[in-house]
Amino acid sequence: MPIKISAIGYGLAAILGAGAVILAGLNNPNWYYFLGASLLALVLSILLRKL
Numbered sequence: 001m002p003i004k005i006s007a008i009g010y011g012l013a014a015i016l017g018a019g020a021v022i023l024a025g026l027n028n029p030n031w032y033y034f035l036g037a038s039l040l041a042l043v044l045s046i047l048l049r050k051l
Contacts, residue, residue, distance in 0.1 A: 009045020013038045
């Protein structure tokens with residue numbers, strides 16, 4: 001059973017997005033790194049799905 005890269009990308013984006021929300025709630029100044037990584041993972045998974 002092959003694992004789709006797009007499914008892994010969506011899951012990773014969701015986990016990183018949730019981490020960004022938690023860090024922002026804790027007033028950690030590094031939350032935008034998690035948000036950027038989440039958006040990057042989402043865009044890459046969408047692009048890989050189109051191929």
